Amino acid sequence: MEIELKYIIPDSETAERIWENELFAGVEEEGSRETLNIDARYFDTDDFDLARNEVAYRVRREGDHLVASLKWKGHSEDGLHVREEINAPVQSDEPDLDVFHESNVGCEVCKFAEGKELKCILQTSCIRRRFRIDTGTGLFEFSIDSGEIVTEYGTLPISEVEVELFTGETEELVQIGRKLQDAYGLTEENKSKYYRGMLMIMENRK
Secondary structure (H helix, E strand, O other), rough: EEEEEEEOOOOOHHHHHHHOOOOOOEEEEOOOOEEEEEEEEEEEEEHHHHHHHEEEEEEEOOOEEEEEEEEEEEEEEOOOEEEEEEEEEOOOOOOOHHOOOOOEEEEEEEHHOOOOOOEEEEEEEEEEEEEEEEEOOOOOEEEEEEEEEEEEEEEEEEEEEEEEEOOOOOHHHHHHHHHHHHHHEEOOOOOOHHHHHHHHHHHHHH
């Protein structure tokens, strides 16, 4: 399961202030800061069988690594996103749902697109700056993303900060998010990058 908070960053100046501030200096994991390019391709059938069943399938390049992901049963409120997720390392960014067949749940989710050709329906490209927060009771990843969502109908900007729960309690994640939000007056983001891209696609296909 993936649990994370998302907030909209209004401008590049605020993004720099967040990155350079020592708001979490006391709990930041030493040596964990890094910047990397992240490019993702999302796939579905011509009939959007996965999307119609609230499933997202992507292959993402994170620096030198490729990771395939299935996400489903997602919901969000007050910037808190919770969804089921399966990840698998892959060697190619071409679609191949067979990589999830070792998981019983993965097999069931993949049946929505069984026997149909998959195509890339949207892409995201961003620069991610991140570090880890270790409070002693929880481990979290703090990320600032800037880039764009690309569809055949146009592009949308990405400018957001995420705090993802690795280990620990959701309550502590929410406390960290409130501290960040109060410091910069950030607005909660209840739409994922994928969902924003899908809205653009569906609005233009009407």
